[in-house]
Amino acid sequence: MIKMHNTPRGNRLHIAIFGRRNAGKSSLINSLTNQDIAVVSNIAGTTTDPVYKSMEILPIGPVVIIDTAGIDDVGLLGELRVEKSKEVLKKADLVLLVIDAAEGITIYEQDLIKECQQRDLPVVTVINKIDQNSVTDNDLADYKNTLGTPVVAVSALTGQGVADLKISIIQNAPKSWDDQTIIGDLLQPGDTVVLVVPIDLAAPKGRLILPQVQTIRDILDHDAIAVVAKERELKQTIDNLVCKPKMVVTDSQAFLKADADTPPDVLLTSFSILFARYKGDLETLVDGAKAIESLKPGDKVLIAEACTHHRVEDDIGTVKIPRWMRQFVGGELQFDWVSGTKFPHNLAEYKLVVHCGGCMINRREMLARIMQVRQAGVPIVNYGVAIAHLHGILRRALSPFPHLAAMLD
Amino acid sequence: MIKMHNTPRGNRLHIAIFGRRNAGKSSLINSLTNQDIAVVSNIAGTTTDPVYKSMEILPIGPVVIIDTAGIDDVGLLGELRVEKSKEVLKKADLVLLVIDAAEGITIYEQDLIKECQQRDLPVVTVINKIDQNSVTDNDLADYKNTLGTPVVAVSALTGQGVADLKISIIQNAPKSWDDQTIIGDLLQPGDTVVLVVPIDLAAPKGRLILPQVQTIRDILDHDAIAVVAKERELKQTIDNLVCKPKMVVTDSQAFLKADADTPPDVLLTSFSILFARYKGDLETLVDGAKAIESLKPGDKVLIAEACTHHRVEDDIGTVKIPRWMRQFVGGELQFDWVSGTKFPHNLAEYKLVVHCGGCMINRREMLARIMQVRQAGVPIVNYGVAIAHLHGILRRALSPFPHLAAMLD
Numbered sequence: 001m002i003k004m005h006n007t008p009r010g011n012r013l014h015i016a017i018f019g020r021r022n023a024g025k026s027s028l029i030n031s032l033t034n035q036d037i038a039v040v041s042n043i044a045g046t047t048t049d050p051v052y053k054s055m056e057i058l059p060i061g062p063v064v065i066i067d068t069a070g071i072d073d074v075g076l077l078g079e080l081r082v083e084k085s086k087e088v089l090k091k092a093d094l095v096l097l098v099i100d101a102a103e104g105i106t107i108y109e110q111d112l113i114k115e116c117q118q119r120d121l122p123v124v125t126v127i128n129k130i131d132q133n134s135v136t137d138n139d140l141a142d143y144k145n146t147l148g149t150p151v152v153a154v155s156a157l158t159g160q161g162v163a164d165l166k167i168s169i170i171q172n173a174p175k176s177w178d179d180q181t182i183i184g185d186l187l188q189p190g191d192t193v194v195l196v197v198p199i200d201l202a203a204p205k206g207r208l209i210l211p212q213v214q215t216i217r218d219i220l221d222h223d224a225i226a227v228v229a230k231e232r233e234l235k236q237t238i239d240n241l242v243c244k245p246k247m248v249v250t251d252s253q254a255f256l257k258a259d260a261d262t263p264p265d266v267l268l269t270s271f272s273i274l275f276a277r278y279k280g281d282l283e284t285l286v287d288g289a290k291a292i293e294s295l296k297p298g299d300k301v302l303i304a305e306a307c308t309h310h311r312v313e314d315d316i317g318t319v320k321i322p323r324w325m326r327q328f329v330g331g332e333l334q335f336d337w338v339s340g341t342k343f344p345h346n347l348a349e350y351k352l353v354v355h356c357g358g359c360m361i362n363r364r365e366m367l368a369r370i371m372q373v374r375q376a377g378v379p380i381v382n383y384g385v386a387i388a389h390l391h392g393i394l395r396r397a398l399s400p401f402p403h404l405a406a407m408l409d
Numbered sequence: 410m411i412k413m414h415n416t417p418r419g420n421r422l423h424i425a426i427f428g429r430r431n432a433g434k435s436s437l438i439n440s441l442t443n444q445d446i447a448v449v450s451n452i453a454g455t456t457t458d459p460v461y462k463s464m465e466i467l468p469i470g471p472v473v474i475i476d477t478a479g480i481d482d483v484g485l486l487g488e489l490r491v492e493k494s495k496e497v498l499k500k501a502d503l504v505l506l507v508i509d510a511a512e513g514i515t516i517y518e519q520d521l522i523k524e525c526q527q528r529d530l531p532v533v534t535v536i537n538k539i540d541q542n543s544v545t546d547n548d549l550a551d552y553k554n555t556l557g558t559p560v561v562a563v564s565a566l567t568g569q570g571v572a573d574l575k576i577s578i579i580q581n582a583p584k585s586w587d588d589q590t591i592i593g594d595l596l597q598p599g600d601t602v603v604l605v606v607p608i609d610l611a612a613p614k615g616r617l618i619l620p621q622v623q624t625i626r627d628i629l630d631h632d633a634i635a636v637v638a639k640e641r642e643l644k645q646t647i648d649n650l651v652c653k654p655k656m657v658v659t660d661s662q663a664f665l666k667a668d669a670d671t672p673p674d675v676l677l678t679s680f681s682i683l684f685a686r687y688k689g690d691l692e693t694l695v696d697g698a699k700a701i702e703s704l705k706p707g708d709k710v711l712i713a714e715a716c717t718h719h720r721v722e723d724d725i726g727t728v729k730i731p732r733w734m735r736q737f738v739g740g741e742l743q744f745d746w747v748s749g750t751k752f753p754h755n756l757a758e759y760k761l762v763v764h765c766g767g768c769m770i771n772r773r774e775m776l777a778r779i780m781q782v783r784q785a786g787v788p789i790v791n792y793g794v795a796i797a798h799l800h801g802i803l804r805r806a807l808s809p810f811p812h813l814a815a816m817l818d
Contacts, residue, residue, distance in 0.1 A: 199630060207626055216617060227634065228636075
């Protein structure tokens with residue numbers, strides 16, 4: 001599924017695909033983006049310029065694929081190739097080095113990896129065409145030792161190993177890639193955002209909770225203005241603004257009140273939705289929310305938490321979400337619970353995984369976990385998106401993301 | 410010095426003064442409040458009601474003294490006295506139990522202490538009139554053992570020991586007394602406060618610093634609205650408000666810009682000033698700031714930090730403040746530095762103590778430290794108030810506190 005969103009280029013992971021001619025670079029790109037047809041109209045060899053393609057790779061999110069088909073090893077010789085390659089390496093966040101399993105390592109691959117190491121640029125080596133030439137674990141270990149990079153075996157043709165490759169991309173992406181914006185990419189400089197922060201017993205004494213603080217900071221970082229009010233003061237707060245706010249962001253528990261007090265032409269969302277996007281892949285999670293609608297009594301649902309926290313009375317994961325889901329489905333469901341970094345081996349038995357918000361893990365870990373679940377063919381939703389859907393507020397909460405709201409139609 | 414500010418009663422430490430007739434309760438009150446004349450017009454015995462007096466005790470701040478002269482042991486007998494005493498104990502945060510050094514302990518003191526212990530109410534025993542009856546360290550230890558309370562020996566007449574009593578009051582005040590409001594007592598429900606938060610290299614990545622978060626929370630806790638903007642967006646932010654804000658609070662480093670962009674009829678202060686008040690005693694610190702004006706080249710200045718932090722290049726305490734003070738004084742000063750919980754023994758040699766903001770200690774500790782310095786007859790200022798004065802912005806930054814701004818005239 002390819003999407004051209006308005007994500008600023010700076011936030012997109014730039015993945016450069018290198019490899020000798022016929023290593024299978026183009027088919028790997030198609031495989032990564034789940035495209036069945038060739039994405040490029042330019043005929044290999046007719047241009048010596050790399051092609052930059054903005055795409056969405058689920059669950060990695062928006063990426064720029066830098067297709068170097070025009071400058072592969074025999075397409076250009078000598079200095080011009082080196083120069084064009086260096087230009088690409090400057091812009092890349094991560095390099096996929098594609099090797100035909102039948103061909104093995106040459107001086108081309110070794111030079112490229114050396115160049116990347118000097119630039120501190122992560123490389124994932126992709127051994128392609130394993131449908132034609134089988135690759136043993138020993139072969140992979142040899143590749144890894146010789147090249148000094150992570151190695152993944154795939155068949156771009158059959159899709160075998162592509163999910164593992166996505167996990168490896170997530171795990172090897174540079175740290176800076178974790179620094180997604182929370183809300184800033186949705187704002188113009190000078191925009192006003194109203195944050196609705198209920199003060200109840202759960203609020204930490206004398207503080208705000210971290211997601212609220214991070215959102216304020218992200219708004220300031222993007223030259224916008226944050227207005228913070230309790231739900232009771234929301235209407236007055238909006239009325240007191242000469243220019244209406246660009247967006248209202250509310251704590252989920254105050255959503256209905258915020259919905260009532262936010263003019264229809266003002267975008268409204270929740271901290272949970274912003275953080276589902278910030279921490280993971282909102283599109284996959286919305287897809288997972290839709291899967292709740294297909295659940296039938298008796299279905300197995302796995303509730304997964306990334307960390308082991310002290311369970312409180314009326315715990316969200318063990319009590320509240322199961323209750324709301326039973327009410328939604330209209331019958332009993334078979335819940336299992338897992339916490340920590342490992343999923344059970346029988347993932348495929350579940351009709352849905354409901355994951356915590358991942359407040360204690362970073363985006364990279366959350367995406368890797370989402371990918372693991374998807375790889376088992378199971379839809380996944382997180383607490384925030386699930387609760388929004390169970391309470392009937394998901395569509396309005398997706399108003400800043402109309403292409404995702406449309407998924408609910 | 411007695412002041413009647415508009416501090417809500419709830420924020421004031423309520424100190425109940427108990428003791429048998431002639432223990433010296435009234436003279437102790439006068440001594441604590443530095444008053445030379447009797448503060449009460451009611452003649453002892455003419456009323457059986459306790460008298461509530463709102464006062465300012467430096468550096469403790471606003472207090473309510475509950476004067477029980479009308480219900481002391483022989484003024485009322487039996488049940489009525491017990492009933493009136495219980496009424497006072499219900500309202501008190503701390504009890505001063507005054508004993509005439511010549512009289513010693515009776516069943517009256519023991520009953521009262523038992524009653525306070527049942528209510529979890531702190532008691533400080535005051536052995537008064539030590540000018541007439543000397544009290545040895547052994548005597549004090551005996552009192553302490555018998556009563557199970559802290560014991561301070563004073564002469565309300567000469568003032569001896571009264572500074573120690575203030576320290577003991579601070580140290581034994583209930584924990585809840587540390588929960589001063591940062592800004593909420595200056596606001597009405599529905600007020601808007603604009604916070605100016607520069608985002609520079611010193612700002613923690615993706616966060617706000619704690620005083621900013623605490624201020625936002627305190628604004629919400631008082632049903633007001635917090636608007637957070639960088640200094641560059643301040644003018645636009647104020648212009649976008651239909652009702653002008655009640656107050657602008659800025660990071661000190663953006664003060665001049667905030668001053669320029671804040672309409673003259675809007676109060677303006679800094680986080681440093683709010684936290685000097687929240688953490689200590691703003692009046693004493695402003696008094697300390699004035700003392701900078703009297704410094705002469707060659708004077709000794711002690712710079713004190715409550716915690717030992719890693720010194721950075723261009724450190725505020727060792728580099729910047731000394732530089733600004735030398736420039737202000739127009740000559741060399743003798744700086745000493747001390748960090749940690751102990752002051753040097755030669756405190757009285759200093760013309761001024763400049764103390765850190767006390768971010769790592771609580772209000773109670775900060776007040777006790779301020780008191781220690783005052784006890785040595787030395788003025789004390791903190792970093793925030795000192796810097797504001799050295800940069801000529803203290804008067805404007807005191808605009809929410811006109812009685813303190815007037816001290817600079």
